Amino acid sequence: MTTVKERLRGALSNLDLGIVLLVAAAVSVLDLLEVLPNGQTDKLILPVLALLAFVWIRDRNRQTRVADQIAAVSRTTDGMWRLLASGDSVKSLNGAAITRLLAEARASTDMWLFKGGTGTYIRAVTLPECIERARRTRSKMRFLLELLDPTNKALCASYAELHRNLSNDGAEEKGWTSLDTRKDVYATILAACWYRQYNSQLLELKIGLADTISLFRCDLTSHNLVITQRGPEFPGLAIPRNSPHYNPWYVELENSLNQTKPLEVDKAPQLSLRPTASEARELFAGLGIPLTEEFKDSDVADIARVALSRTDPYQGRVPAPSVN
The missing domain is CATH 1.20.5 (Single alpha-helices involved in coiled-coils or other helix-helix interfaces)
Incomplete structure (x- = not known):
């Protein structure tokens, strides 16, 4: 009326x-x-x-x-x-298209926000390649990492069980244990701190430890968001920056990171060019996530060794990407 x-x-x-x-x-x-x-x-x-x-x-x-x-x-x-x-706002990706898109992002992005499990690919490929480019171009790089809390034994056990259940017969994940998961997260944290210490003018680093598990991994850069599963051979999604979905996801991922347990990376003890097992123990104690008695000296040595290893965990599983 x-x-x-x-x-x-x-x-x-x-x-x-x-x-x-x-x-x-x-x-x-x-x-x-x-x-x-x-x-x-x-x-x-x-x-x-x-x-x-x-x-x-x-x-x-x-x-x-x-x-x-x-x-x-x-x-x-x-x-x-x-x-x-x-369909331009959300693209479905398979195989080499995922690794190609991530490679293109590493070649030009100035920001990387990761939400996932252990961050193995981040540690071995993404972080070192982005730092190398930052050195060449003398530009700053911002890394935001949300990883599993390695001090949460039950959480890491559930993560390992999830991946064992989802793996194919005979796959490597069949023998993956809770301790392996924790070692992998510790290695990623050590690597991130090492790169920050030796590139302090180039790398801005923030690490948060989550107490929840997700099947998906999110890699958000200044160009796009890539959502993957247990490797590039599984289907993934890409959301370009000009998509109406990009900014809401950006806010969601940052909000998720802000709800995690932050690591005070500024308090990390200095690491040598080739970190030793004793340095690794001191590092994690300084960060407030000390290694417990489950970690033998050989386990700590493995963490220090693989932290700076640049072996692509997905090498050979999909065709290598070509970046123009």
Whole structure:
């Protein structure tokens, strides 16, 4: 039901047209009653027509502005819907397309936000390649890492069991244990701290430890978001930066990282060029995630050794990507 206020607003918006009609009606009535002197009516017709033309021109200009606004909104809306409908906002990837897209991102991005499990690929490929490019171009790099909490034994045991259940018969994951998961996370943390210490002017680092498990891994760069599973041979998704989905995912991943247990990487003890097992123990103690009695000297030595190893964990599983 139309309210009184809405009626008044509508009447005021057409006030000028009402005045013209009122003047025209008054002149016609006065002419019929022969109140006006002879010839006076003809003199009043011209001003009324001029006023009517003014109102008509103003109304037409108003309609043109409204049409332009509608067209602008329509273009924006149509563009967004075309983007969504065309599939350009979310792309499904398989095989080498995933590694190719990540390789292209490593060649130019200045930011990398990772949410996943142990961060093996981040440690072996992403981080060292991004640091090498940052050195060549003398540019800064920002790394945000959300990893499993290696001090949470039950969590790492569940992660290992999940991957054993999802692995194919005879796959390497069949023998993967909770201790292996914890060692892998520790190795990634050691590697990240090592690269930061030796590239302090180039690398901004933030590490958060999560107490939840996800089957998916998210790699968000300044160009796109890539969501993968247990390796590049499994289907993945890519969301480009110009997609309407990119910024909400960015906010979601940063918010997720902010809810994790942060590591104070500034307090990390200095590591040598080739970290030793004793240095690794000191590092994790300084970060507040000390190695427990389950970790034998040989385990700690493995952590220090693989931390800076650049062996691609997915090498040979998919065709190598080519980056132009």
